[in-house]
Amino acid sequence: MGTPVGAGGSRPHSQAVTRILGIETSCDETSASVVDGTADSAVIRSLVILSQDVHRIFGGVVPEIASRAHVTSIVPVVERALADAGIVAGEVDAVAVTHAPGLVGALLVGVSFGKALAHAIARPLVGVHHLEGHLFATSLEHPDAAPPFTALLVSGGHTILLDVEAWGRYRLLGRTRDDAAGEAFDKVAKLLGLPYPGGPHIERIAAGAADAGGLRFSRPMLRRDQRPGDADYYDVSFSGLKTAVLNEVRGRESLDDYSRGQIALAFQDALVETLVEKTARAVAAFGRERVVLGGGVACNGALGFAMRSRLAPGGATVYAPSVRLATDNAAMIARAGLYRFENGERAPLALNAYSSLPIPGLISA
Numbered sequence: 001m002g003t004p005v006g007a008g009g010s011r012p013h014s015q016a017v018t019r020i021l022g023i024e025t026s027c028d029e030t031s032a033s034v035v036d037g038t039a040d041s042a043v044i045r046s047l048v049i050l051s052q053d054v055h056r057i058f059g060g061v062v063p064e065i066a067s068r069a070h071v072t073s074i075v076p077v078v079e080r081a082l083a084d085a086g087i088v089a090g091e092v093d094a095v096a097v098t099h100a101p102g103l104v105g106a107l108l109v110g111v112s113f114g115k116a117l118a119h120a121i122a123r124p125l126v127g128v129h130h131l132e133g134h135l136f137a138t139s140l141e142h143p144d145a146a147p148p149f150t151a152l153l154v155s156g157g158h159t160i161l162l163d164v165e166a167w168g169r170y171r172l173l174g175r176t177r178d179d180a181a182g183e184a185f186d187k188v189a190k191l192l193g194l195p196y197p198g199g200p201h202i203e204r205i206a207a208g209a210a211d212a213g214g215l216r217f218s219r220p221m222l223r224r225d226q227r228p229g230d231a232d233y234y235d236v237s238f239s240g241l242k243t244a245v246l247n248e249v250r251g252r253e254s255l256d257d258y259s260r261g262q263i264a265l266a267f268q269d270a271l272v273e274t275l276v277e278k279t280a281r282a283v284a285a286f287g288r289e290r291v292v293l294g295g296g297v298a299c300n301g302a303l304g305f306a307m308r309s310r311l312a313p314g315g316a317t318v319y320a321p322s323v324r325l326a327t328d329n330a331a332m333i334a335r336a337g338l339y340r341f342e343n344g345e346r347a348p349l350a351l352n353a354y355s356s357l358p359i360p361g362l363i364s365a
């Protein structure tokens, strides 16, 4: 905590530095962070992430419990982030808060707190779209993960493929038609008797399997005859894959650790290959040299490895965030807020929370 990361050192002294306090409460992490920088580069001064472990008992996030837990932790989490940065609230230039998309009750805790704090310290409030936060996250660790690039955001709630022409100019190319990639990992983990959230457990047992024992699930929505312009050229769908895993599990008399590992590996291979191929299509279509991964699934080693193996020969570099910045965190919200703030954007105190909202800056495909 409090360790500066990023490209701040190279910033010219003449450029004014803005200090943003970011707040994130869209799902089951209460997080606050102080980020210093300009629209183009930023340094993390502090980052506090409090994960609500209670949801493990239920095998998924319980919205009402999430909201209540945010209410309990928001004050100490923000105080800790300010203390780690060595500042008091009045020393920030603006407060950035996630206001969409997510669980409305959970979002409202951060939004209400952010409004009250911004009002109390007489500083502007900036509303941040959670997915724009994920887009910026990787750049906090890898300054070269800057536009133009192809972005694949894969989290528990979202799976979208974007062409990022510039910060704030996003072409939505594809999305999931049903389950998000992380959701597929979580559901398959449940089928295999693994704890929630399932992604890291699937990755672990798949890595322990020597091979998939000849098991191969068909690649969802991936066919060679798909052409640019086809509705399913960039879209993905994972619910059929989940059903295929369910049928495989039901078809076996018993499930030992060995066969669990094989199923996990075959599932992960199918999901990863689908995401890699769809991303490769976007890289080729727009001639991009960089690919930025974001969201909780972005720290899956098999995904990163397959993405690099597929794209490196064509000259594209793949950037993936560390676990801490891949999963939900307020540093990415402060970073996106910094960009929006420098762009002159200010949220009114009437700022509301929305369970779904298009990412700002969408341009036509």
Ligand code: KG4
Residues within 6 Å of the ligand: 027, 154, 155, 156, 157, 158, 181, 182, 183, 185, 186, 197, 198, 199, 200, 203, 295, 296, 297, 298, 299, 300, 301, 326, 327, 328
């Ligand atoms: O971005 P995130 O923290 O929250 C949302 O905004 O949804 O993503 C959480 C998701 C969960 O579904 C979790 O299972 C998945 O990310 N995840 C992983 C891995 N680590 C987290 N999936 C695959 N492999 C991982 N190593």
Ligand code: ZN
Residues within 6 Å of the ligand: 130, 134, 155, 156, 295, 296, 327, 328
């Ligand atoms: Zn997220």
